[in-house]
Amino acid sequence: MIPHQWYIVLESREIKPGQIVGVTRFGERLVFWRTTEGELVCLRDKCIHRGASLAIGKHHGDEIACPFHGFRYDKTGKVTLIPANGKSSEVASYFHIKRYPVREKLGWVFVWWGESEPTHEPVYFDNVDESFSWSSSRHLWPVHYSRAIENQLDLVHLPFVHTNTIGRGKKTLVNGPVQVVRDGNIAFWVYNEVDHGQKPKKAEDLPPPDFSRQHIHFIFPNMWQNYILDKMRVLVAFVPVDESHTLIYLRVAQKFVRLPLLRKLVDFLALRFSQVVLHQDERVVITQIPIATQLHMEEKLIPGDLPIITYRQMRERLKNV
Ligand code: FES
Ligand SMILES: [Fe+2]
Structure with a gap:
């Protein structure tokens, strides 16, 4: 795991007032609850x-x-009471358990993973807000979260894995990719096309990055967005359970249908479609060896893998900060 980062680990709705919730994240058991104020x-x-x-x-x-x-x-x-010692006994200050800083934003729960105190507040996609409605589901994959993330940065696999969904049309030739890298995040645009024997186009011969058009956006350490339209997004959080398991939080968010019943139906159908796409990915990704990736490993990457290469480089840099 990359230390000193805000990771999405849960959805807020999973910890209701009065509940005590235990989960495994980062290979460690964590417990969550809310104070009477809801904190x-x-x-x-x-x-x-x-x-x-x-x-x-x-x-x-x-x-x-x-x-x-x-x-x-x-x-x-801090331990405030040791019943066997009696209410009148003071509790020594070394009776203390590790606390993790937590924040909540747009229904996501962020935990600061690292020994130090947070150096900044969690960052999320600034073009997603409360005006969206969404439905979500969780999917446990037996892979390290680096594999799950790289799958969503992979534009070469589309016509092979998603032949009847998002990869229809046999667009096997990968142009570009056109990519924008800013601190802590990667955005890219897909210009795949049918191979008629032409050479792939270079990024500079493709339209320049335009954030109002469909693109994929990833923010370290574990947040991903498919910006389909201004009013339609697929949002994913890759939650590290341990070194060999990732919980994928899949959320479909939209704001073009307002009527409550119709909205529910649209949210449901959109989520259902995204789940089908995700299962197509899962079938292949869980077969990848090894289950975790790193910058230097025995894989022969190609130009179309640029977002994956960038991810590995940035991850390595962050791990060594
Ligand atoms: S109080 Fe004894 S194990 Fe917790
Ligand atoms: Fe995919």
Whole structure:
């Protein structure tokens, strides 16, 4: 994992008031709950006493209690009460569990992964806001998240993997790619066409980058958008569960249908279509060896793989910061 980043790890709706939710992220058990004010808290899910999971513990106002011997934890991870020592005993300051900074934005839950405190606030696509309605689903893939991400940066696979959906038309020749790289994000445009024996066009011979046209946009470490139209997007978060599992949060967002019932139907059908596309990807991606990628590895990449090469280079740079 790249340290010192805001990762999307969940959707806000997965942690309802009064619930204590335990999940595995980054290969570690985390526990989430909300204070009485609704503030979201994330701690390492391993009681400092003898290692039990706090996720099966109980709420006590703004605090939670371990199910094993009742140690109480506040939202900073500090133990406020050790029942066996009695209410009148002070709790030493080393009774403290790791707390992870958390933020919520557009229904996503971000966790700051790293030893340091956050250096900035989470960044999301600035052209997505609350005016969209969306429906979403989750899909667990047995791959490292680098493979899942690279699949969504792959414009060579479209006519092979998605023959009857987004890759219809046998457009096997990859022109460009036209790509824009800014700090922490990659955007690119697809100009694939049918091969009549012509040479692929170079990026400079294709239309210049235009963010109002369909393009793919990725923000490190794990956010992806297919900007289909100003009013229609597919949004994905690649959530690292551990070194060999990724939870893909798929969200279809639109704002051109307003009527509630019709909107629900459109959201449902759009999500269904995106799920079909994702399953087409899954069938192949889970067969890739090795399950994680890195900058230097035994793969013979081609010019059409430019966004993947860029991703690997940027990832390597961020890992070494
Ligand atoms: S293991 Fe949690 S209080 Fe003992
Ligand atoms: Fe695909």
